Amino acid sequence: MNSFWRIFSLELTAAVRSKSLLLLLIASVAWMVAAPFLFVGDGTVEGSRALAVHYSLGGVAALLAVSLLASATGSIAGERSAKRLQLTLVRPVHYIVVALAKMAALVSLGALVLAAATAVEACRSDLSRPCRHVLSPILPTPREEAVMAYEAFMSNPDTPAAAKRAKKQVVLRLLAQRALDRYETIGTNSVAKWNFKVEEASAQADGLAVRLRFTNAYDIRQDVRGELLLRIGGSLWSGSVSNITQAVVEVPLVRIREGTVCCGTAELTFRNIGGSAVMLRPRRDVNLLSPADGFGWNLIRAYVELVAMLSILVAFGVFLGAGLGRPVALFTAIVALIVSEMSPSVIEQYPDELETDRLDAIGLYITRAAAEATHPISSLVPLEKLSEDACIERREVLRTATANMVFAPLILALLAALAMPRKVEV
Amino acid sequence: MNEEIVISLKGVRKTFRDFWLRPTVNAVDGLDLSVRRGEVFGLLGPNGSGKSTTIKMILGLLDPTAGEVLMFGRSPRSLSARARLGYLPELSYMHPFLTARETLMYYAGLCGLSRNEGAKRTAELLAMVKLEDVANRAVGGFSKGMARRVALASALVGRPELLVLDEPTSGLDPVSTKEVKMLVKALAANGMTILMTSHLLADAEDVCDRVMILNHGKAVAEGRVAELGGSLEDFFLAKVGSADEFVLADFLS
Ligand SMILES: Nc1ncnc2c1ncn2[C@@H]1O[C@H](COP(=O)(O)OP(=O)(O)OP(=O)(O)O)[C@@H](O)[C@H]1O
Ligand SMILES: [Mg+2]
Numbered sequence: 001m002n003s004f005w006r007i008f009s010l011e012l013t014a015a016v017r018s019k020s021l022l023l024l025l026i027a028s029v030a031w032m033v034a035a036p037f038l039f040v041g042d043g044t045v046e047g048s049r050a051l052a053v054h055y056s057l058g059g060v061a062a063l064l065a066v067s068l069l070a071s072a073t074g075s076i077a078g079e080r081s082a083k084r085l086q087l088t089l090v091r092p093v094h095y096i097v098v099a100l101a102k103m104a105a106l107v108s109l110g111a112l113v114l115a116a117a118t119a120v121e122a123c124r125s126d127l128s129r130p131c132r133h134v135l136s137p138i139l140p141t142p143r144e145e146a147v148m149a150y151e152a153f154m155s156n157p158d159t160p161a162a163a164k165r166a167k168k169q170v171v172l173r174l175l176a177q178r179a180l181d182r183y184e185t186i187g188t189n190s191v192a193k194w195n196f197k198v199e200e201a202s203a204q205a206d207g208l209a210v211r212l213r214f215t216n217a218y219d220i221r222q223d224v225r226g227e228l229l230l231r232i233g234g235s236l237w238s239g240s241v242s243n244i245t246q247a248v249v250e251v252p253l254v255r256i257r258e259g260t261v262c263c264g265t266a267e268l269t270f271r272n273i274g275g276s277a278v279m280l281r282p283r284r285d286v287n288l289l290s291p292a293d294g295f296g297w298n299l300i301r302a303y304v305e306l307v308a309m310l311s312i313l314v315a316f317g318v319f320l321g322a323g324l325g326r327p328v329a330l331f332t333a334i335v336a337l338i339v340s341e342m343s344p345s346v347i348e349q350y351p352d353e354l355e356t357d358r359l360d361a362i363g364l365y366i367t368r369a370a371a372e373a374t375h376p377i378s379s380l381v382p383l384e385k386l387s388e389d390a391c392i393e394r395r396e397v398l399r400t401a402t403a404n405m406v407f408a409p410l411i412l413a414l415l416a417a418l419a420m421p422r423k424v425e426v
Numbered sequence: 427m428n429e430e431i432v433i434s435l436k437g438v439r440k441t442f443r444d445f446w447l448r449p450t451v452n453a454v455d456g457l458d459l460s461v462r463r464g465e466v467f468g469l470l471g472p473n474g475s476g477k478s479t480t481i482k483m484i485l486g487l488l489d490p491t492a493g494e495v496l497m498f499g500r501s502p503r504s505l506s507a508r509a510r511l512g513y514l515p516e517l518s519y520m521h522p523f524l525t526a527r528e529t530l531m532y533y534a535g536l537c538g539l540s541r542n543e544g545a546k547r548t549a550e551l552l553a554m555v556k557l558e559d560v561a562n563r564a565v566g567g568f569s570k571g572m573a574r575r576v577a578l579a580s581a582l583v584g585r586p587e588l589l590v591l592d593e594p595t596s597g598l599d600p601v602s603t604k605e606v607k608m609l610v611k612a613l614a615a616n617g618m619t620i621l622m623t624s625h626l627l628a629d630a631e632d633v634c635d636r637v638m639i640l641n642h643g644k645a646v647a648e649g650r651v652a653e654l655g656g657s658l659e660d661f662f663l664a665k666v667g668s669a670d671e672f673v674l675a676d677f678l679s
Contacts, residue, residue, distance in 0.1 A: 006535030
């Protein structure tokens with residue numbers, strides 16, 4: 001433990017005395033102050049505010065991601081090329097402690113700079129501005145839905161034999177993608193029903209609303225009219241929809257019957273009373289909105305998630321530096337960062353249908369594996385939610401924090417410890 | 427395991443390889459060596475003969491290609507072996523932004539000393555290497571000789587039983603060289619086991635009990651300094667077979 005703190009404070013001292021901490025702080029705060037003037041939104045107050053939140057904190061997070069990754073790859077590899085690492089390795093210190101202390105120091109630096117940036121955001125924001133839980137309907141996961149569809153497809157005698165011979169993994173992936181974008185059609189005078197899991201506290205409060213976006217088969221604007229009914233236990237809420245397709249609408253719900261609020265499940269029905277059928281994707285186009293705590297708490301949770309993202313980057317960088325030379329480690333880290341940002345969109349743009357060419361198929365396979373592996377980094381950025389005042393859920397924060405700040409760094413530190421003494425600059 | 431044998435190498439070989447894993451050089455080639463407790467052992471040899479490579483294998487900083495390396499009867503990478511070790515590398519590598527005092531405090535911490543113990547030990551060592559006046563200056567600005575003293579002090583910070591010195595006197599002026607030699611003798615007199623390499627045969631002759639001469643990674647001679655008869659230099663030249671720069675080095679010092 002003693003050694004941990006010594007190495008930890010050595011890293012911090014280095015950052016302070018080399019002025020790199022100061023530089024990062026100045027750059028980050030300056031960016032936070034300047035960003036709202038640089039990004040002018042669509043003219044609405046909410047629009048510009050969302051944009052400012054997104055780009056100011058997003059810019060600092062990006063700056064920190066790149067600079068911490070660079071320092072992390074150098075924290076062991078740089079020591080090694082300065083030939084100082086051997087002086088630590090011959091001391092009675094567990095190698096994993098060396099790796100963990102370096103990771104912790106860099107994450108703390110990042111957390112400090114990010115805290116300064118977050119404080120700037122807090123100073124200019126209304127911290128009590130309410131946020132909302134954004135709930136999606138309870139549905140099988142796209143994967144589960146795909147499995148069910150696959151079984152139906154295989155047992156259907158009308159399915160052509162050639163189609164049945166297609167590779168199962170490929171078909172399942174295709175079907176899962178379809179499930180995500182699956183449309184549900186609601187004819188005139190018919191009713192669609194979705195269930196949500198709600199916390200009792202937020203159901204008790206006033207201010208429930210439903211967010212909807214309808215479309216139709218012809219891709220043209222069309223009126224949508226309907227009635228919403230929400231039931232939680234013995235309580236009932238209602239609202240009426242009057243909108244056009246393609247536009248997002250938020251319908252406030254009014255309580256029409258007081259009763260027990262139990263069971264934690266909310267049942268939402270929509271009756272189409274318009275002249276023609278409408279469609280929506282239940283996994284994307286319908287949300288139940290319920291009041292949550294204020295922007296201040298949301299900002300704190302976003303902060304924790306961003307620190308978690310930085311942690312995994314740092315851990316990855318330190319790990320690479322333990323096994324590789326510094327330039328190679330830095331190059332690998334940056335390539336990985338770019339791949340993690342790009343691979344999801346590559347996958348989206350090149351669906352499985354293009355897998356006919358063998359070379360394309362191999363490339364796609366690698367990209368998919370990379371996307372899978374770097375998912376925790378690329379999917380983490382919570383700024384989207386923060387800027388839309390959507391509540392970043394506490395258990396989500398807890399999960400990413402334990403995964404990215406505890407488990408992943410421990411595993412990477414262990415691997416770093418195995419590599420560290422086996423590669424010493426002589 | 428015999429506690430009397432502090433370092434033992436059996437049939438140790440180290441082959442460096444290039445990127446394609448083709449062997450480039452046999453830096454150490456079938457070396458047997460044992461250093462007993464309380465001994466001052468000198469590893470001598472011309473440039474590139476494999477002295478530093480041998481030391482790095484003893485410290486667990488390099489894996490031998492073949493053979494067995496033991497320190498205190500254990501793997502050199504075991505914590506208990508490392509806890510009893512002090513090491514001075516060939517060149518004094520420092521954290522340039524730390525002061526001399528902070529440097530020693532840092533290594534004291536890594537050796538498991540508490541803050542108080544570390545501060546006491548640091549003060550002792552600063553006095554011993556005569557750096558008290560500059561203790562609070564960043565070592566990045568130190569001269570070669572000053573840096574060497576800091577490095578030597580940090581090797582001693584954990585009160586090691588075994589001290590490994592790679593060219594302890596390189597970069598030191600004659601007065602400091604003499605002081606370091608006296609220090610080594612004093613430490614040995616207190617029962618510390620010391621393994622050192624040197625270019626300067628006169629130095630080795632003064633402080634070592636036993637020497638081994640390496641050439642091209644092989645031991646060409648080994649013996650007690652007291653039993654050599656003539657001067658170590660004559661012995662060395664006879665074994666290595668060329669004057670090289672040893673005469674020059676001796677001449678310059
Ligand atoms: N990391 C390395 N990669 C490749 N070859 C190396 C490496 N380290 C040492 N060598 C080679 O191994 C041989 C022995 O080197 P070593 O540093 O052990 O010699 P030395 O006896 O300490 O020399 P000097 O007296 O100059 O310090 C040399 O030929 C050297 O070029
Ligand atoms: Mg050497």
